[in-house]
Amino acid sequence: MDQVVAQIRPAFEDLLQHTDFVGRHIGPGEADQQRMLDALGYPTIDALIKNVIPAAILSDAPLMLRGALNEVETLEALRTIAAKNQIFKSYIGMGYYNCHTPTVILRNLLENPGWYTAYTPYQPEISQGRLEALLNFQTMVSDLTGMEIANASLLDEATAAAEAMTFCQRVSKSKSKTFFVSQDCYPQTIDVVRTRAAPIGIDVVVGDHLTALDDLDYFGVLLQYPNLSGEIHDYASAVESAHSKDALVVVAADLLALTLLTPPAEFGADVAIGSSQRFGVPLGYGGPHAAYFATKDVHKRLMPGRVVGVSIDSRGDTAYRLAMQTREQHIRREKATSNICTAQVLLANIASMYAVYHGPEGLKTIAQRVHRLAATFVSGIQALNQSKNLNELGIEVLTTHFFDTITLRTVGHTQAIHAAARAQSINLRIVDADKVGIAFDETTTTEDVAALWRIFSSAGQPELSFVAVEAIAADHIPVALRRTSGFLTHPVFNSHHSETQMMRYLRALADKDLALDRTMIPLGSCTMKLNATTEMIPITWKEFSAIHPFAPLEQAQGYQQLVSELEQMLCICTGYDAVSLQPNAGSQGEYAGLLAIRAYHQSRGEGQRDVCLIPSSAHGTNPATAHMAGMKVVVVRCDDNGNVDVADLQAKADQHAADLAALMITYPSTHGVFEQAIREICDIVHAHGGQVYIDGANMNAMVGLCAPGHFGGDVSHLNLHKTFCIPHGGGGPGVGPIGVKSHLAPFLPGHGLLETGIAPVSAAPWGSANILPISWAYITLMGSRGLKQASQMAILNANYIAHTLAPHFPILYAGKDGKGSTVAHECIIDLRPLKDKTGVTVDDVAKRLIDFGFHAPTMSFPVAGTLMIEPTESESKEELDRFCNAMIAIRHEIQAIEDGHISAESSPLRHAPHTAMDLTGEWERAYTREQAVFPVTSLRKAHKYWPPVGRIDNVYGDRNLVCSCPPLSDYE
Known part of the structure; x- marks a missing residue:
């Protein structure tokens, strides 16, 4: 057997080393791509892209990235980077603590x-x-x-x-x-x-x-x-x-x-x-x-x-x-x-x-143990200090009442203490030249306390017995502030303490939900694409997960390399000159971008510039962010085709020329089109002294094809949790870094640990650093060719859906002049005419899609009464067809209402979604059980998703607001 393995292993490893990740990430294969192009009437993907993206901004130049690595090589490269991080035992605290993830x-x-x-x-x-x-x-x-x-x-x-x-x-x-x-x-x-x-x-x-x-x-x-x-x-x-x-x-x-x-x-x-x-x-x-x-x-x-x-x-x-x-x-x-x-x-x-896993008693036990360790350490220091046969250490405990953190005066000993600690791979908090801080946590052991005593004691002093010192250690929580009230009394916190119970509870909750592991999530503007396993694996490596954010930089050289390389990658992808990874959400990226613009104007003696032009189609974060940045929002109209009204923009820019700070614009537009006038729009703003902020929410349609830093943008935020594969996580985490042109680089977010930039927008210097390996891995796996292909396929998939659904639903914005058949990476279908005829709403369609096993597209944004669909490049033609078939079947149900065969109130659309409980007992509805739960025959052969609840009453929820676990009686 060993001989056989020895013979086949080289061939197997050679095959493994040359596996193309791009084909793993992109859903449609070459044959399906051509079928989709044939349906659209384009001979090649390049021909489609040339019709979608304005020639003035489309680039054929490859991204200057290093060659793509396969999955094995990428993980090996990340392990090499991770190995440069040094894992010290950190007692730094300051809001960050080691802990055990069960x-x-x-x-x-x-x-x-x-x-x-x-x-x-x-x-x-x-x-x-x-x-x-x-x-x-x-x-x-x-x-x-x-x-x-x-x-x-x-x-x-x-x-x-x-x-x-x-x-x-x-x-x-x-x-x-x-x-x-x-x-x-x-x-x-x-x-x-x-x-x-x-x-x-x-x-x-x-x-x-x-x-x-x-x-x-x-x-x-x-x-x-x-x-x-x-x-x-x-x-x-x-x-x-x-x-x-x-x-x-x-x-x-x-x-x-x-x-x-x-x-x-x-x-x-x-x-x-x-x-x-x-x-x-x-x-x-x-x-x-x-x-x-x-x-x-x-x-x-x-x-x-x-x-x-x-x-x-x-x-x-x-x-x-x-x-x-x-x-x-x-x-x-x-x-x-x-x-x-x-x-x-x-x-x-x-x-x-x-x-839930530890319960109230478990949490209290952990807290009590942490406090006892801190109290015992203090008693040990006091014992060492009071030793009659030795010189005093000169170390004084300054903290009287504490939970887990203490501060010590270490005059004359501070540098030696820090040096001794780092020699033992220990980080203490640097307070100042005369003080040291120590924060104990869940992972601290009795051996750790003894090691700290040795660091703080002088040569020749006796070893302390932890047991003996603990026996005399006092409680340092003030009596008047000791908790007497109960907490976590709900059964959920008192029922799942064994691993079996916890495993089943987590499984039961996950089974109630629709995530990307079950079905496509066709949300426009949100880019719910594949988060590949290889990209996800490194985030739990201790070399990335166990580093304190305020550890000395020399201990985080792996992270510094990762951050530097990812910043360079993002500069190449966007056409910008510098990037900050600090903003830990897209909203924070927007804010940091406008702060950079604000600081730039102030540096030039033009602090009066405070007007921010924002198209009426913009995402709501844009005007909210502008207000937070101290700017006045002036809305620019959009034309009938969803594009920025250039004449109105020119008029508003003229009107506010002396005070114009910025334009915030999303590109491709929130309406899902590449506006032809984008260069003209940027030029108008620049001619009036303003800066152009390009919202990067839709960057997934541009990487490798066009770059905001090249066609007029001064700053953009990027949603790494969209375009660059960090998973959405049910509503977070996210990373929203900003890219800027060189003149704005001095105004990127700074931090107490950094020597450049302005004020910080997040607590940690590099924001949510632990998930940056995901985006680094994605770019490394895809390479220049793969990233361009991903953008092309995002556009192809969206156009295929728009083309397939166009005979059944109006496509709201499409083509260069609004009359063509092309969209960008997403399309908007208009349900308003159908609502006028039948009373069927976007809510009805969204809830009915659940019966087909689909998450709904984006509802009523950016236009009320519409659905915005973004398939991403990760979805196969088979999945796109399955979604389109669901939408077409729903259209037929709407037609039945139009034709008078059934009323909207009696239709499956109004009663959706249908639960398993709906099938029990008498059936008195105007349609069959089969139509309710198996509206297409393919669902009988597939793994049927059963929604756990029926349509939820939103009005009742707001009128009777309860925002904590309901009592057990509510479930009876």
Whole structure:
């Protein structure tokens, strides 16, 4: 047998080494591509592309990327890079802690495409699993903070604090423009709060909350609990002082500490924010991590971010949905409470399942153990210091009351201590030349404490016995602030503590949902493409996942190489000169881009430029972001074909020439077409002194074919979670880096650890660094040829769908003059005429698609009453045909209403989706059971998806808002 293996292995390995990943990523094979082109009437893909993309911007030049690697080579290359990272035991803390990801959660959630390829749960009937997980997250946060309502996560702790600041300004009755921040908050949080405050005229005052609050006028206060040094303060008097001035109080609280400490709500805080990272989410060099935001119920409609609520379905059974959609930026635009479009759903779900798995007693046990380790370490230092036979160490414990973090005065010893620690592969927090900080965590062991004692002790001092020292260690949590209230009492947190139970719970939730592992997700503007397994594998390697974001740069040389190379790759793909990977969402990228433009104008003495032109078709994040950046939004009309009205743009540019800051435009347009006048549009803005911001949401149609940095863009954000394969994760994580031309490069986001750029927009220097290997791997696997082919196929697939559906549904925008048959990477079908004739709505079509096993396209955006479809390059012709057949079958059902054979109210469209429960009992509907659940015969032979709930009552959910786990009686 060994001889046979020896003979075949070389041939097998040679075959493996030359496997083409491009063919794995792109759905249609060559024969199917030609069939699709024949149907469209084009001899070649190049002929189609030349008809779709304006000749003025189309480029034949190959991307100057290195040759593509296969999957084996790519993983080997990434292992070589990862090996350059040094894994130290980090006691740095500052909001980032080592923790254990339970392996049952690692395998069945983080590494499970049923969870990480899901889309934002805007279609709740096919999202009940992840909605339940998010409801668990909200309940966990509400219970631990004592607040009445929590959202379903934000991007990171620092941006949550910034959101809290603007929230306080909206809610507070104070007329002050000042926001007070305790000097003991995390420095990265203070920096991001200052970034957010500057453009909107908020004055941030940083000081000592013990002395500054009485004499200052302010609308809000931010406090850290426990604080940067580890000290636990009783903030009751500070809260009382703030409330006496009509100000609100925000407390940035550690969730694990709150299992032992009095919750912020119980001492009067109005808002609690923070990170859930230490609940099972790896360090990942800074992210992605789910932040939280919790407040009082009375403020729920002003709270930023998404909220999961409880409603009922068509049978009156409990069902979950995203609540209070009218707060969202895509509806309210520049009047939105926030520009945030994504959250950190995948990470929030990990954190929620960590709480489910451990339960309240398990979490409390972990917290108590962490505190005992910290307390024992302090007792050991004190014992060493008080040794009568030896010289004093000269080390003083400065923190009196603490949970897990302590600060020590180390005058004369600081450098030696840091050197001794790093010699043992240990990182301590560098406070200043005379102080050292240490933060203990879930992964700390008794051996680690003994190792720290040796580092802090002088030569010749005796070894301490951990057991003996622990026996005399005091509890350092103040009696007055010890938690007495219960938490996580709901059965979900007390039922799944064995691996068998947890595995089955996660499976049961995933089975309720439709993700990319089951079916195409044809959402326009969201690019739900393949997230290849090879791209995903490296994110759980400890060399990437176990690095603290504030570790010395020499320990993260692998990450530095990865970041540098990915920045270069993205520059090549976009035509820009520099890239920042710091923004950890597309919304943050937009914001960073406009801040760069704002700072550029100010550097030239033109700070008065504050007008931002935005087409009427733009995504709602654009005007919301412009408002956040301190700009005035002026809307530019679109013509009947969905293009920017160039005459109106010229008139608006003339009108605001002295104050024009920027134009924000999406390309290809939000309507799914490559506008012919894009160069003219850019030239008009530049001629009037403005900068051009090109929204990169639709970059998936441009890579290798045209580049925004070459046809007039000054800055673009890129959605790495779209074009460059980072999975959507059910609504996050995302990465939204910005590319800029050279004149804007000095104004890219900076950070306390960086020496370049301006103010930071995220807590960590490189944002969600842990998932950057995904995009690096995708570009490396595809190479120049593959990336171009992916863009071509995205356009071909979209045009094939538009062509196939055109005889059945009007295609709203198509062709260079609106009369042709070509679209870009997505198409819009217009249901408004059918609604006028039959009463059938986009909701009816979307819900009926569930019965066919499909996620709905984007509903009523950018035009109300329409469906926007984007198939991506990853879907096969077979899957495209399956989707088109479903849409055509639905059209026939609508025709039956038109012809008077059935009413809209009695039709399967209005009753969709159909659950298994609908088939039980008497059947009194005007159509058959078979038509309800097997509307096409192919469904009988395929794995049928059964929606867990019927159509959900949105109005009921908002009128009877419940945003935490309902009592068990609701399920009976």
